[in-house]
Amino acid sequence: MNNQSYTRRINxxxxxxxxxxxxxxxxxxxILLLALLSVFLVLHFTGRLGDGDDSSxxxxxPTQTQAPAESGxxxxxxxxxxxxxxxxxxxxxxxxxxxxxxTLTRADMAKGDLILVSADYPYVFPATEGHLTLTYGNKSKGxxxxxxxxxxxxxxxxxxxTAADAFLAETGETGLILVQNGAYRSxxxxxxxxxxxxxxxxxxxxAKYVALPGNSEHHTGLAMDLSVYTDGKMYxxxxxxxxxxxxxxFPRYGFVLRYPASKVAITGIxxxxxxxxxxxxxxxxxxxxxxxxxxxxxxxxxxxxxDGTHLFVESDGIxxxxxYVPLTDGEVTxxxxxxxxxxxxxxxxxxxxxxxxxxGRQ
Numbered sequence: 001m002n003n004q005s006y007t008r009r010i011n012x013x014x015x016x017x018x019x020x021x022x023x024x025x026x027x028x029x030x031i032l033l034l035a036l037l038s039v040f041l042v043l044h045f046t047g048r049l050g051d052g053d054d055s056s057x058x059x060x061x062p063t064q065t066q067a068p069a070e071s072g073x074x075x076x077x078x079x080x081x082x083x084x085x086x087x088x089x090x091x092x093x094x095x096x097x098x099x100x101x102x103t104l105t106r107a108d109m110a111k112g113d114l115i116l117v118s119a120d121y122p123y124v125f126p127a128t129e130g131h132l133t134l135t136y137g138n139k140s141k142g143x144x145x146x147x148x149x150x151x152x153x154x155x156x157x158x159x160x161x162t163a164a165d166a167f168l169a170e171t172g173e174t175g176l177i178l179v180q181n182g183a184y185r186s187x188x189x190x191x192x193x194x195x196x197x198x199x200x201x202x203x204x205x206x207a208k209y210v211a212l213p214g215n216s217e218h219h220t221g222l223a224m225d226l227s228v229y230t231d232g233k234m235y236x237x238x239x240x241x242x243x244x245x246x247x248x249x250f251p252r253y254g255f256v257l258r259y260p261a262s263k264v265a266i267t268g269i270x271x272x273x274x275x276x277x278x279x280x281x282x283x284x285x286x287x288x289x290x291x292x293x294x295x296x297x298x299x300x301x302x303x304x305x306x307d308g309t310h311l312f313v314e315s316d317g318i319x320x321x322x323x324y325v326p327l328t329d330g331e332v333t334x335x336x337x338x339x340x341x342x343x344x345x346x347x348x349x350x351x352x353x354x355x356x357x358x359x360g361r362q
Contacts (some may be wrong), residue, residue: 005079099337100334102345106332107329108353109349112346113279113280116295119268122214123215132151133153135157143164146177146179146180146229151183159278162253166253169251171242184218184220187213190216223276225276251284251285256294280344283313283354301324301354305326320358320359321357322354324353324354324355341357
């Protein structure tokens with residue numbers, strides 16, 4: 001074999017080896033690319049690789065933000081999620097409501113803010129006047145006095161002071177006056193007033209404005225006569241526009257205009273724009289909003305008894321619950337009131353009692 005043939009054979013072998021090496025290289029590159037693609041797809045579909053996230057993947061459990069614990073843990077602190085086996089919090093139940101039983105007698109029926117005193121229902125005078133307070137020296141700046149001798153029920157005087165001060169603050173008017181002999185009257189004082197009115201106008205005319213002795217609301221200390229004294233003259237509340245604030249707003253403080261013009265046939269008393277009666281806040285608000293006189297309101301309450309529907313009244317954000325307890329037979333009846341809830345009980349001087357709960361702001 002000559003040198004030229006040998007050289008060609010060697011070159012051919014080298015070329016075959018180079019082709020094999022190139023093919024193997026391409027094969028391994030393809031295998032590697034496929035392996036990398038497989039890893040990428042696995043990581044992508046199992047959520048281990050975030051979009052555009054170059055950070056390393058960890059196997060630690062995620063953390064979550066929980067609400068502050070009762071121990072005072074600050075809001076927003078990160079805590080490890082509780083295991084699924086954690087028991088749920090135990091259910092709590094409200095403590096049972098307990099009641100006090102009150103014994104109410106026929107004598108109690110003649111006491112309270114809602115007693116009806118009229119020609120048909122005389123007032124039962126108490127043994128003493130300890131419930132009364134002299135207005136002089138105990139009044140507020142919101143009104144004047146026609147007499148230094150007039151008295152009111154102590155609680156009524158406090159409510160009147162508050163109402164009159166509110167009137168003064170809102171209007172700036174100082175002419176409101178509690179007229180002479182316009183508050184509490186004894187039997188003798190009422191008798192004297194009635195006799196003088198009869199002598200002047202006759203019995204029929206007198207009866208339209210002056211109650212018989214023993215049948216006047218002024219015996220209770222819950223009633224008062226108001227007028228306006230300004231520039232040396234007396235005026236009726238209904239004669240001056242500013243003073244219409246009184247009948248419109250006094251119910252918020254527990255007072256009603258007792259003898260409206262539209263109720264003469266029911267009350268038996270002519271229209272008296274000066275005569276106000278304390279009945280308590282929820283009752284005054286309900287009576288005024290529903291255009292009821294006291295006689296009508298007492299009848300209305302008979303539909304709201306302890307074992308049935310109760311009346312709910314809201315005033316200035318405070319809710320009151322009201323119901324009626326009849327004195328049907330005998331001398332005694334009973335009322336249940338929930339413990340821990342402020343309440344008052346008033347007789348109606350006719351056939352039963354009115355229970356009033358102050359439920360508070362809702």
